[in-house]
Amino acid sequence: MKIKLSINKKKQELDILPGEKLLDVLRSRGYHSVKEGCREGNCGACVVLLDGKPVNSCLVFAAHCQERQITTLEGLGSPGSLHPLQEAFVQSGAIQCGYCTPGMILSSKALLDENPDPSDDEIEIALDGNLCRCTGYVQILEAVKKGAKLLKKVKKTGDKAGGK
């Protein structure tokens, strides 16, 4: 079947099977930032934004995304021009193996889009679906707070980086 949707603000028409999961459809189309972990909704490695909200793409049928907007990490920054949250994760040492990072950054982005000044509790709740086996979470929490500050700065100065 054919579905129309937007991926990273680009309108697309995809030929999919009715039972295919969004995770598999995205990865097979080259969106490799979307990681496969448990396939059961437990780890958050596959998190993408569906109409701006984080969801586990391993539990979403691709057909469900007809006429909707998907954001993957590829839609945030690029190697030459990192999104403020990517910058903050690098600066805070919040990345070791990096497997959880795309999901972590997307969950953080969804939080900061709604709530630019979150408390520690609010950050913990927003990231409660993203597991990290390496960092121990302290640096990740720091990175989200730093990302919030960088984003505010970018907004103030009108800097283009991360404006996507």
Next chain:
Amino acid sequence: MSIDDYFIPRNVKDALLLLEKGEKGYYILSGGTSLAFSKPKGIKGIVDLSRSGLDYIKKQKDGIHIGAATPVSELIKNPLFSSYFGGVAKEAALNLATTPLRNLITIGGNVLRIYLWSNLPVLFLSLGARFKTASKNDDAFFEADEFFSSQPLPRLKNGRILKEIILPPDDKAAKGAFLKFSLTKTDFALLNVAAVLWIRKGKCTKARIAIGAASPLPMRLIKAEEVLTNAVLTQEVISTAAKVGAQSIKPLRDFRVSDDYKSRIAPALIESCLISAWKKFHKDNA
């Protein structure tokens, strides 16, 4: 069996027609989290309710009407629930899975297929919710006690859809609390409890307590409710009610925890939940 068809009907009427057309091979998808996780035997097609007009929360005279395809995250975000019965619905939702899952899991999907760990059936049993279902020919209403007396889903199999959950109007004389006991905050419940207390002129005039993960279906703790009803609440009365309540359950063993362990934590969890609801009255008077 593979999924050959996927439909996104724009209203409930079309969804019901599709269910009829697909005979028993078409399944409703609401949040899709249980359907995507374990494909039912014989599934041929999916009827996706996400755009059929069942995603809403409306305050009306007779209570709060929630469309069956409303995501659980709305119980946290919608300001209607921040103080509703002392915030009990928000507490139940915050203890349900994780942020990305709560954006998918729907309130209807959560109550229809009851798992040992399900949160919302316990919440709705304690609140005395009503459930509105629709078939091609009629609407039918169920009270919570009847709705949860067996797995709700098989009763809907013959071309019926859950349309709405109707919660009672907020009552400032009542406060509730929800408590989950689990290994980590986001893990499945080993036990969960919801309690609503009505206190008028210093006396508890009514109590509704429900427990989940003890037996395959959530259950009311009627004997504990009786201890509380017409009593002036004290720590002692609450402890007695919790003990009486725990005695009326025969916990099931599940692979993570023994039945004996569940029996031992049940009185403590019920007591903590009752105290949490009771304390909310004191906060209001402070």
